[in-house]
Amino acid sequence: MNFDLTPEQMLLKDSIDRLIASRYSSLEKREAYRKEPLGFSEAIWAQFAELGLLGLPFSEEDGGFGGGPVETMVVMEALGRGLSLEPYLTTVVLGGGFLRHAGSAEQKAAYIPEIVVGNLKLALAQTERQARYDLADIATTAEKTDRGYVIDGQKSLVLAGDSADLFVVSARTSGEQRSQYGVTLFLVDANTPGISRRTYSTQDGGRATEIEFSGTIVSTDAILGPVDGGYPFLEHVIGETIAALSAEAVGAMESLHQLTVEYLKTRKQFGVSIGSFQTLQHRAVDMLMALEQARSMEMYAAMMVGSDNADERRSAISAAKVQINRSARFVGQEAVQLHGGIGMTMEYIGAHYFKRLTMIESLFGDTAHHLHQVARVGGLVAAA
C-alpha cells in the first residue's frame, strides 16, 4: 500500500507548513493571537481563505476545492504542529461537514461560499451536561408551531462558540431523551433572539461557550437534513471530526517529541548533555513509538472515514481515538517528565502542547468511551 502523499498533497503540505511555521514561530506570537477579540488571529484566518484552505473539503460545484480526508489530515497536522488557535476544525471540518452531508442545495449555496471566503464561522451546539459522550442524549427540544420551530434547552462546551456566526444545533423533535430517532439538526444564526451565550477559556488556550436557547424561533428553512433523522449525520460528521482531530494530535505530538529531543541534547547536567543518559534515550524512543502508533491510526482513520459501511467506519474511528488518546497522554506526560520543571511552565511552549493534547484526549469521547465502542462491535478486527 502506498502511503506517500501525491505531488499536490505535498505542495499543500509545504504551503500550510510554511505559513504556520512563520505565523506561529514563537509562544509570544501565539499569546498575542489568543488575546485578540475572537481568541485567534483574524489575519491568519484571512490568509487561510486566500490560500483556499477554508474551501478544502467542499466539492467544486459548491465552490470548494474537492479535497478529501487525506487533504484535511495534511492541514490538521500542520495546525497541530504549530498549535494553531484558528477555528478550522469547528468551521470547516465540523460545521462544513454538516453542510456537505446534510445541507440542501439552497443551504449549500447560501453558506459554503461565505465559509470559503472567510466571512462565516460555524460551531456545533450539541453537547449537553448530562450527556457524557452519548450523541443521542439530547434534552434540548424543538417544538413545531405555526411560526416554525421553537428551540428550548442548554448546550454546553460549544467549541469556538463565541466567534461563530452560525450554529448547527441538535434538538429533539420527537422520541425519548436518549433515543437516536427524533433528533433534528437546525442551522441557527448566532444573533437570533432568545440565544444567550456565556464564554470561557478552556485549559488549552481555546474558548468554549455555554449556550441557552429560550423560546428561540427558527423557520422551517433552518432544518438541516431530515426531521427526526439528524442522528446519523451527527455520528458521521463527528466521526470525520475525530479523524481530523487525530491528525492535529499527531502534529502536536510530533512537535512536542522534537522539542523534547532537542532539549535533551541541549540541557547539560554533570557536565554532559542529559541526552547522553541511556534511560532518557529509552524514554525518548518510547515517545517516538507512541507517536508512530498514533500516526498509523490517524492514517487508518483518514482512510476509513469515507467508507460507506457505517459499522466499519465507527469501529475504525473509535479504535483510532483510543490510540490517539493513549499516545497523546503518554507523549505529553513523558515530555513533562523529561523536561523537568520547565515542562509545565506557562512561559514554555512545551507546556502548551501538553495542555492541548490533554484537551484533545477528552474531546469527542475519552479512551474509556471509545474502547467501549470498539468492544461492543467485537474489536477492531472481528474474530473469525
Add this chain to the structure above:
Amino acid sequence: MKLLVCVKRVVDFNVKIRVKPDGSGVELANIKMSMNPFDEIAVEEAVRLKEQGKVTEIVAVSIGPQQAGETIRTALAMGADRGILVKTDATVEPLAVAKILAKVVEQEKPDLVIMGKQAIDDDANQTGQMLAALLGWPQGTFAFKVAVGEGSIDVTREVDGGLQTVGLKLPAIVTTDLRLNEPRYASLPNIMKAKKKPLDETSPETLGIDVSPRLKVIKTVEPGGRKAGVKVGSVAELVQKLKVEAGVL
C-alpha cells in the same frame, strides 16, 4: 513578453545538514529538499510582473534528477505557466548549468531571464553571470528592485554602501537578492491548476551539452562550533575590548 525563470532543487533551508563521514560532501539521503530560496524570489518576481501585465508567459526551468520536477511543480503552483526539466543525475557545476540554460534560451527565446543570485547548497553565485557572458546579454545582479520598461529594464542592485540602479536593454539576465520581494505561499486553487500545466522533459545529451565536472572536491568539513562568550563587568571594559581585542572601534 516571455520570461524564463530558473529554479534549483536544494536541501531545505531549515534542515541542519551533516557532512558525510568520508568528507566527500553532505548527506542527502532522506533529507527534505525544496526550491532554492533565491529562486523562489525569482519566481515571485516573475509572477508579479505577469500580474502587472508586463509578462505574458513564464517558463520555469530546472536541471537535476527526476525529483527536480517537483521543484518545477512548486513554481507552477506559484504561477509559472509551463516547465522544462533538464533531467540528469550527474552533479552539474555552474558552467554546465549556464551552458544548458543558454541552450534553453536559444530554443525558447525569452526576453528576460530571472534567477536566484546563488543557490544555498554550493553558494557559487556564478551561473547568472556566466549565462550573461555566454549569451552576450546585459546582466543586473543582486536585484533589490526591478522595473520593466519598453524594451528595457531598470534593476536596482544592493551594493556595498547603498543602492545602484542600472538600465539594461532587453533581452537581459537578472539575478535576485533576498530583499526583492517576499514569496507567496502556493494556494490550493493554484496547486490544482499546476497539475494541468505542461512540464516537458529534455536532457543535457539531447541539448548537446557536456556536463562532466571540471572541479574536484578535496574535502568537506563541518564548521567549528561556536566558542563560549565572556561577560564584561562594565561598559568601559566592553569599549576597551572592542578597541583593543576586536579592533572594531
